[in-house]
Amino acid sequence: MIELSGIERIYEVGASPVRALKGVNLTIHRGDYVSIMGPSGSGKSTLLHILGCLDRPTAGSYRLDGRETADLPEVELSRVRGHQIGFVFQFFHLVPRLTASRNIELPMVFAGVPVDERRERAGRALEVVGLTARADHRPDQLSGGEQQRVAIARAIVMDPSVLLADEPTGNLDSRSGGEIVQLIEGMNARGLTLIVVTHDPVIGGRARRWVRLADGNVVEDKVPDESPARPVGPLKAS
Amino acid sequence: MSPVDLAGYAAGALRGHRLRTGLSVLGVGIGVASVILLTSLGEGARRYVTGEFATLGSNLLIIIPGKTETQGMAPLVSTAPHDLTREDAAALLQRVPQIRRVAPIAVGTAAATAGSRSREVTVIGATHEILDIRHLKMASGRFLPPDLPDASVCVLGARVQRELFPDQNPLGRWIRIGDWRFRVIGVIEPRGTSIGMDLDEVVEIPVGTALRVFNRSGLFRVLAEVGSHSDLGTVKQSVIDVLRERHAGQEDVTLLTQDSVLETFNQILGVLTAALAGIAAISLGVAGLGIMNVMLVTVSERGREIGLLKALGATHRQVLVVFLVEAAILSTAGGCLGLLGGLGSGRVLEHLYPDFPVQAPHWAIVAALIVSCSVGLLFGILPARRAARLNPVQALMRRKA
Ligand SMILES: Nc1ncnc2c1ncn2[C@@H]1O[C@H](COP(=O)(O)OP(=O)(O)OP(=O)(O)O)[C@@H](O)[C@H]1O
Ligand SMILES: [Mg+2]
Numbered sequence: 104m105i106e107l108s109g110i111e112r113i114y115e116v117g118a119s120p121v122r123a124l125k126g127v128n129l130t131i132h133r134g135d136y137v138s139i140m141g142p143s144g145s146g147k148s149t150l151l152h153i154l155g156c157l158d159r160p161t162a163g164s165y166r167l168d169g170r171e172t173a174d175l176p177e178v179e180l181s182r183v184r185g186h187q188i189g190f191v192f193q194f195f196h197l198v199p200r201l202t203a204s205r206n207i208e209l210p211m212v213f214a215g216v217p218v219d220e221r222r223e224r225a226g227r228a229l230e231v232v233g234l235t236a237r238a239d240h241r242p243d244q245l246s247g248g249e250q251q252r253v254a255i256a257r258a259i260v261m262d263p264s265v266l267l268a269d270e271p272t273g274n275l276d277s278r279s280g281g282e283i284v285q286l287i288e289g290m291n292a293r294g295l296t297l298i299v300v301t302h303d304p305v306i307g308g309r310a311r312r313w314v315r316l317a318d319g320n321v322v323e324d325k326v327p328d329e330s331p332a333r334p335v336g337p338l339k340a341s
Numbered sequence: 342m343s344p345v346d347l348a349g350y351a352a353g354a355l356r357g358h359r360l361r362t363g364l365s366v367l368g369v370g371i372g373v374a375s376v377i378l379l380t381s382l383g384e385g386a387r388r389y390v391t392g393e394f395a396t397l398g399s400n401l402l403i404i405i406p407g408k409t410e411t412q413g414m415a416p417l418v419s420t421a422p423h424d425l426t427r428e429d430a431a432a433l434l435q436r437v438p439q440i441r442r443v444a445p446i447a448v449g450t451a452a453a454t455a456g457s458r459s460r461e462v463t464v465i466g467a468t469h470e471i472l473d474i475r476h477l478k479m480a481s482g483r484f485l486p487p488d489l490p491d492a493s494v495c496v497l498g499a500r501v502q503r504e505l506f507p508d509q510n511p512l513g514r515w516i517r518i519g520d521w522r523f524r525v526i527g528v529i530e531p532r533g534t535s536i537g538m539d540l541d542e543v544v545e546i547p548v549g550t551a552l553r554v555f556n557r558s559g560l561f562r563v564l565a566e567v568g569s570h571s572d573l574g575t576v577k578q579s580v581i582d583v584l585r586e587r588h589a590g591q592e593d594v595t596l597l598t599q600d601s602v603l604e605t606f607n608q609i610l611g612v613l614t615a616a617l618a619g620i621a622a623i624s625l626g627v628a629g630l631g632i633m634n635v636m637l638v639t640v641s642e643r644g645r646e647i648g649l650l651k652a653l654g655a656t657h658r659q660v661l662v663v664f665l666v667e668a669a670i671l672s673t674a675g676g677c678l679g680l681l682g683g684l685g686s687g688r689v690l691e692h693l694y695p696d697f698p699v700q701a702p703h704w705a706i707v708a709a710l711i712v713s714c715s716v717g718l719l720f721g722i723l724p725a726r727r728a729a730r731l732n733p734v735q736a737l738m739r740r741k742a
Pocket of ligand 2: 147148149269
């Protein structure tokens with residue numbers, strides 16, 4: 104469970120500090136599906152980085168599963184990133200010289216998982232994203248959608264409780280974007296907390312809870328009354 | 342992260358930049374090769390010199406007139422040291438039982454003339470014993486005869502023979518040294534330089550004659566050959582005692598053994614080798630800077646990758662180690678390359694100059710490998726720390742270089 108209260112993030116740039124987050128309060132329960140929307144520069148990515156323990160808030164409290172992250176040493180934050188959180192980025196961020204399966208193994212390498220188990224778990228993750236046949240392909244031999252699916256396999260291979268996605272479809276056409284969204288929604292259906300930052304209202308609208316940021320503040324946080332427009336099957340192009 | 346994973350990850354990254362990797366490996370390789378080659382040369386020089394000494398025999402005692410060591414207060418009445426004479430030498434042979442042979446030696450330089458040819462030579466006044474003591478071999482004729490210390494005969498060094506009697510048999514001919522005439526009875530086999538004296542450039546004449554030619558009463562030195570090396574200590578004392586008695590109670594000779602000379606040379610050449618190694622080490626340091634440069638470039642190029650590793654759970658320490666290992670692989674590969682290069686060119690030198698023993702000392706080989714690995718670690722620290730300290734968010738946001 105994620106509890107944010109009074110989260111501020113101030114970037115010290117020259118004489119005039121930039122207040123990217125101005126006191127965000129947010130509680131997200133296990134298994135939730137939250138979309139974070141808002142205009143460019145409103146602080147969406149900043150919030151996501153704080154949620155992922157990649158960045159520390161300037162002020163405020165962030166409790167993850169009951170633990171105050173501000174008190175955790177750097178090493179422990181690395182552990183949290185490795186074990187509890189999965190990231191999916193707009194630009195995939197695969198290591199170009201490694202094959203799909205080696206990319207998926209990376210988090211397990213740092214977590215010290217033995218080779219055999221690594222191979223096996225990477226294989227299963229590839230199966231989940233439907234890319235078993237491309238295990239030995241390098242990123243430059245894969246399409247954008249396939250690369251993002253490898254990235255998703257990598258994000259879930261450590262079996263995290265939270266998946267953070269920053270514009271996961273931002274670099275994809277609507278068809279492969281839709282496939283990606285369905286893939287991660289499927290994981291959410293199996294209990295993974297899903298937090299998606301997006302500009303795309305169609306994709307954002309599919310979440311069970313909509314959080315809207317503007318100028319560093321949460322300006323809307325609602326659970327739509329109607330059961331979310333969630334057509335089974337491929338998304339239509341927006 | 343297991344060592345295998347580390348090495349695999351680092352090697353993969355290095356393979357991505359073959360030219361850059363190759364050049365930095367080459368840089369370290371040249372550094373290590375020069376350390377090995379230069380220390381090989383220094384060590385070769387040391388072996389060459391000590392080898393030369395060994396041919397002189399390790400059981401020689403060299404007696405030099407005059408006391409070179411100063412001890413205590415200067416004597417109130419200072420007297421010139423007594424001459425070291427042939428009689429002293431004979432007395433030593435007679436009274437110190439462990440001395441097998443003695444060779445009194447007188448030395449001077451003079452012009453040697455044969456017909457119209459003339460050249461400056463080193464004239465050694467010696468006796469028959471010197472032949473065995475210094476392991477000389479005759480090319481033709483015979484050496485100075487025993488028991489004829491005042492004869493007017495001479496033995497020529499190889500080059501003196503070539504220059505005074507080109508293409509002629511010198512045996513039985515006469516040469517002139519100063520105002521004196523000598524009949525040539527033998528020629529010494531060419532042998533080259535042996536510790537400070539080019540034996541090919543000398544003319545040997547009987548010691549008594551030499552003293553008269555140079556108008557001297559004292560010898561240059563006396564060589565005493567002892568039965569066994571282990572007797573040298575006791576023999577030294579006996580020699581001093583005998584000579585003190587003969588020189589009116591004065592201890593006015595200096596005793597040298599090959600050991601002490603050898604020790605000195607060994608020390609000098611050891612320092613020389615170390616100095617050469619130091620010079621070569623500079624190139625290794627330069628190579629280290631090369632590695633640092635390459636690693637800094639790598640770190641700034643791979644900002645996104647570093648950010649990603651952190652997002653995937655890599656700790657500060659793991660990122661640090663990944664880049665340190667990369668630098669260490671670079672430099673250790675360079676070390677191996679340099680080792681092969683250094684030993685290889687040593688072989689080539691050995692082939693070209695068979696007389697000169699070129700051999701890398703074992704410590705240099707071990708040190709080269711250890712040092713090259715530590716060069717990578719040392720010069721890799723700065724770049725690796727820079728990598729480990731990167732802010733993951735900013736690193737991830739970087740546009741691809
Ligand atoms: N490292 C930084 N230094 C200074 N200012 C920053 C930094 N990162 C972000 N900001 C500023 O913080 C504010 C929020 O940035 P953020 O990236 O979170 O916006 P965003 O909502 O993700 O925008 P977009 O939709 O364009 O991705 C912006 O004004 C941005 O300029
Ligand atoms: Mg953003």
